């Protein structure tokens with residue numbers, strides 16, 4: 001029979017993954033302590049408030065805190081299970097920066113007692129769960145860790161990669177299948193007992209390295225497919241063929257599903273994770289590397305197109321709609337839209353640029369220093385613009401009436417008005 005988890009869970013990192021996971025577990029009647037280095041995050045959670053926007057998260061946080069199941073702290077507590085959900089960006093050479101993971105492991109180490117489990121949710125290169133075991137084994141020689149698949153140990157280690165889509169996190173957290181990779185089968189089974197508390201999808205047990213690689217493959221798969229559509233867009237543009245029409249037709253084939261071209265690939269996952277595969281096997285990752293390069297080039301191409309269009313006017317005003325990394329979220333991390341706007345502003349200092357995003361109330365740092373750039377309401381920006389560039393297909397923009405765009409040059413990088 002499957003083990004049922006009882007005990008207390010500490011989740012390290014109260015971000016886009018850690019906090020929704022905390023809510024999902026706390027709502028099942030388990031005590032969860034959220035740990036974060038940011039005192040403002042901890043203060044917001046302690047008041048029962050979510051520190052960022054994600055559908056249904058705010059109500060989940062206030063409910064879990066009011067029930068007394070979810071609390072937050074900057075200090076590592078004692079617990080039965082520790083889930084690490086901290087950022088894993090890349091270094092300048094595109095290798096993974098595991099400093100936050102290592103810091104979390106070293107803070108968890110002194111709190112560990114026999115029977116505890118440490119679960120890594122952050123996306124990491126293959127072998128990281130084993131590295132965590134080693135870091136902790138060095139700090140706690142008094143506790144036996146599972147070496148070489150040996151089952152008898154005091155501590156358990158697993159990798160359970162998150163795979164929820166921003167904008168649908170609270171739903172996908174519950175409904176997605178879940179990959180649970182243990183350093184030993186016992187580790188996997190123990191980790192699964194936690195995910196079974198809330199996951200309605202299937203729990204797929206495996207080893208830690210396969211789980212680590214599967215997660216990277218998921219995001220690289222998406223990146224390669226978006227690169228394909230971005231390349232089709234470039235080619236269609238050069239042949240004066242409407243790419244949206246091409247994709248619409250091609251996708252009527254029963255085994256074809258071309259994704260949407262756009263101004264580039266953003267967020268903290270897809271532009272980052274494929275590099276972990278490339279740096280693990282540089283000689284063998286030609287397609288994955290090229291896809292990254294194709295997608296990274298997109299903002300430059302889109303900005304170049306806008307500049308070309310602007311040159312046709314005497315003193316043009318350009319409205320750039322959308323700053324977040326994708327539609328209907330407030331997340332601006334690695335946003336290609338911001339890069340596009342910044343590239344345009346740099347190339348044409350005399351151009352008047354009006355930017356608008358219903359999820360962004362102050363100009364992001366990268367855009368703060370351009371004298372020719374202002375944040376505006378979408379209504380005002382469109383009204384005053386000669387050129388309207390749609391960078392993010394927020395619902396609020398999709399409903400802009402076509403008549404309001406009449407007489408303007410429209411560059412819809414997302415095909416939302418097609």
Ligand code: SAJ
Nearest residue numbers: 163164165166218219222259260262265266267269325326
């Ligand atoms: N994008 C396109 N064209 C498309 C689809 C997306 O240009 O057809 C762009 C988006 O605008 C955005 C970027 O790609 O800038 C990434 O967006 P996304 O919606 O594809 O993915 P994320 O980054 O929000 O979430 C991904 C998801 N991974 C996969 O779909 C394989 C999610 O399930 C992961 O949990 C998440 O990464 C993560 O945290 O790793």
